[in-house]
Amino acid sequence: MLESGFNTRVEEVMPTQTSARRKRSKINISDTIKVLTELYGPVPEEPRLDPSHELVFTILSQHTSDTNSGRAFTNLMKTFGSLENVAKAPVEDIHSAISGGGLAKIKAPRIKNVLNMILTLNQNSLDLTFLREMPLEEAKSWLKQLPGIGPKSAGIVLSFSLGMPAMAVDTHIHRVSKRLGLIGANISADKAHDILESVVNNDEVYPFHFAIITHGRQVCRAQRPLCSDCVLGDICPSHGFFTKVNRTNTKSKPIDSKISKRQIPHAYPTQETSK
Numbered sequence: 001m002l003e004s005g006f007n008t009r010v011e012e013v014m015p016t017q018t019s020a021r022r023k024r025s026k027i028n029i030s031d032t033i034k035v036l037t038e039l040y041g042p043v044p045e046e047p048r049l050d051p052s053h054e055l056v057f058t059i060l061s062q063h064t065s066d067t068n069s070g071r072a073f074t075n076l077m078k079t080f081g082s083l084e085n086v087a088k089a090p091v092e093d094i095h096s097a098i099s100g101g102g103l104a105k106i107k108a109p110r111i112k113n114v115l116n117m118i119l120t121l122n123q124n125s126l127d128l129t130f131l132r133e134m135p136l137e138e139a140k141s142w143l144k145q146l147p148g149i150g151p152k153s154a155g156i157v158l159s160f161s162l163g164m165p166a167m168a169v170d171t172h173i174h175r176v177s178k179r180l181g182l183i184g185a186n187i188s189a190d191k192a193h194d195i196l197e198s199v200v201n202n203d204e205v206y207p208f209h210f211a212i213i214t215h216g217r218q219v220c221r222a223q224r225p226l227c228s229d230c231v232l233g234d235i236c237p238s239h240g241f242f243t244k245v246n247r248t249n250t251k252s253k254p255i256d257s258k259i260s261k262r263q264i265p266h267a268y269p270t271q272e273t274s275k
C-alpha cells in the first residue's frame with residue numbers, strides 16, 4: 001500500500017531534462033527515482049558477499065525463492081567450507097547439499113563448471129575482485145563467458161558485490177520499464193540491460209534497481225497494476241490503458257494475458273526507437 005499522505009506527483013518535481021534522449025520521453029529517470037525513494041525509502045544497507053560467492057548465490061537464486069536459495073547457499077558452505085572445495089567436489093555431493101533450493105539437477109553441475117572455469121581463466125584463483133578494474137562492458141563479457149551466466153547474473157555480481165553501475169533486470173524491472181516507456185514493448189529482458197544502463201546515471205543504477213523493483217512488487221504489479229494509486233500516474237504512458245482495462249476487467253483472467261504487444265501504449269518515443 002502507498003503511504004497515507006504521500007500524494008506528490010512526479011511532474012511536480014521533474015521539470016528538467018538532461019539529455020536529448022530524455023527530452024523525447026516524459027519520464028525523467030532521476031526524478032522518478034527520487035519520488036519512488038521518498039515513497040519506499042532509501043536502498044537498505046545489506047552485507048555484501050565477495051564476487052565469487054555472490055555468483056554462486058546468484059546461480060542458486062535462478063528461478064527460486066530467496067528463502068530456498070538462501071537455505072541452499074548456507075548448506076552448501078556448511079557442507080564444503082569453501083568454494084575451492086565445492087569446485088573439487090563430485091556433482092552428486094553438490095546436488096545433495098543444494099537440493100533444498102530447487103533445480104539442483106541443473107544448478108549443481110553449473111556451479112561446479114563455473115567455479116572450475118574461473119579457476120582455469122584466473123590463474124587458479126576464485127578471487128574476482130579484478131573485475132572492478134575493468135571497463136563495465138569488459139567485466140560483463142568476462143562473466144558472461146561462464147556457463148549459465150547471462151546479463152542479469154553478471155549485473156547482480158558487478159552491481160551488488162563490486163559496486164559497479166551494472167543493471168540487473170529482473171521480471172519487475174523489465175515489466176515496469178516497458179510500461180513507463182523506458183524500453184520498447186518488444187525488448188527482451190536481456191537486451192534491456194544495455195538500454196537501461198545507457199539512460200540511467202551511473203550513480204543511480206542501484207537506487208533505480210531498488211526503487212523500480214519495489215514499485216513493481218507493490219504497485220505496478222503484473223496483474224491489475226494499481227494505477228489509480230500510483231505516484232507515477234501523471235507521467236506514465238500506460239496509465240490510461242491500464243485504468244481502462246482495470247475498469248472493464250471484471251473476470252478473473254489476468255490482465256497481462258489480455259494485452260497484445262500492439263495494444264501496449266507508447267505515447268512517448270522509447271529508448272529503442274530513439275536510437
Ligand code: SF4
Pocket residue numbers: 176179180219220221225226227230231232233236237238239242
Ligand atoms: S501508472 Fe500504472 S502502469 Fe504506470 S507505473 Fe503506475 S502502476 Fe505501473
